[in-house]
Amino acid sequence: MRPLAERVRPKTLEEYIGQEHLVGPEAVLTKSVESGHIPSMIFWGPPGVGKTTLANIISTTLTRPFFTLSAINSGVKDIRETIAKAEKQLFFDRPNPILFIDEIHRFSKSQQDSLLGAVEKGIITLIGATTENPSFEVISALLSRCQVYILEQLTKEHLEKAIDRAIEKDEMLSKKKIKLEQTDALLRYSGGDVRKLLNGLELVFTQQQESDEVIVNDELVKNAIQANMAIYDKSGEMHYDIISAFIKSIRGSDPNAAVYYLARMIEGGEDPKFICRRMIISAAEDVGLANPNALLLATSCFDAVTKIGLPEGRIPMSETAIYLATSPKSNSAYLAIKAAQSEVRQSGNLSIPLHLRNAPTKLMKSLDYGRDYKYAHDHAGAFVNLEYLPEELSGTPFYHPKQEGGERKISEQLKALWKEKYGY
DSSP: OOOHHHHTOOOSTTTOOSOHHHHSTTSHHHHHHHHTOOOOEEEEOOTTSSHHHHHHHHHHHTTOOEEEEETTTOOHHHHHHHHHHHHHTOOTTOOOOEEEEETGGGSOHHHHHHHHHHHHHTSOEEEEEESSOHHHHSOHHHHTTSEEEEOOOOOHHHHHHHHHHHHHHOTTGGGSEEEESOOHHHHHHHTTOHHHHHHHHHHHHHHTTTSSEEEEOHHHHHHHHHTTGGGGSSTTTTHHHHHHHHHHHHHTTOHHHHHHHHHHHHHTTOOHHHHHHHHHHHIIIIIGGGOTHHHHHHHHHHHHHHHHOTTTTHHHHHHHHHHHHHSOOOOHHHHHHHHHHHHHHHHOSOOOOGGGSOOOSHHHHHTTTTTTOOOGGGSGGGOOOOOOSOGGGTTOOOOOOOSSTTHHHHHHHHHHHHHHHHOO
């Protein structure tokens, strides 16, 4: 018997759950499918949000031949053989086949290069699926030939809808009376992954399938999942939980927990570049200006691991994780850009002060562009008290320095320069 998630996989856009920004009535993918003309594309999003399902639906709706490869177990030879098969199906006005590649971020540069010609010539329409940022993991030549669509994490309402649909539509579950007493544990264990959600529901169902009534509540879900933890601890299943624990351990200044979760990821076969990228983000977001060297070390770690790989790469990764965890912490840079972006969205494109504008032409100079600007280096301490923000935002501080590590010195400097204007 096929797994529940396969049995109830949506077959039309109407049955598809979530991603309304892409497949809603007037959304971009809906319009493309309706027109019959779709670009090569990459679906980027977390596990279990419907990337594979959406590719299947597009192929079925457009009645195109559908080939699929997994980057985990396919090589250049497999790619070339599949492209050759697709090329044989090109005749008259028949639309080109779709090649779906799951986990395309795991393809090497040479494997991705082998796709370029077929995509460019229109032999195939490529649909790639990835959980990683394609800007980092897909070569620029291939990325430039594809439209990137971001699939968002499913909401509680989406997941509950998936449960209801499975109970109603599945050939096995629909024959039983199923009583949903509680779903919190099921939703929590799924982590937003519909596949995990339905696996959990099927576990509870299987344990009670001899009964006239199947009950679903938090206690039964926990017992069923704990008894079958292997299902939820395979490669990739704990991906987001462990990286979350790793980053929170660094943020919480616990080097022992950080190294432990780092070891869990390395032993579990996690992509080391993924771990390094998260450490770069943590260095900027969590350590920040309290110790700016953290960002340098994290970036160097990424470079080192890219060059030497595993197993030796685990050593600079361990060094960096410990350094980040034991560094003073400040999220002031993160909060500053967040506050500034919020202001920009609210107030829009405010007028830039005339004295800050560039004046490369006589007309601009006649309009007072650049007038009254004072060159900081011509003044004592390389500082002059000018207005640098738009008039409407004068005196608005976005950056609030903290008193941790090296940021204390920044705080003192800002007080000396801008205390009256920004209130430091």
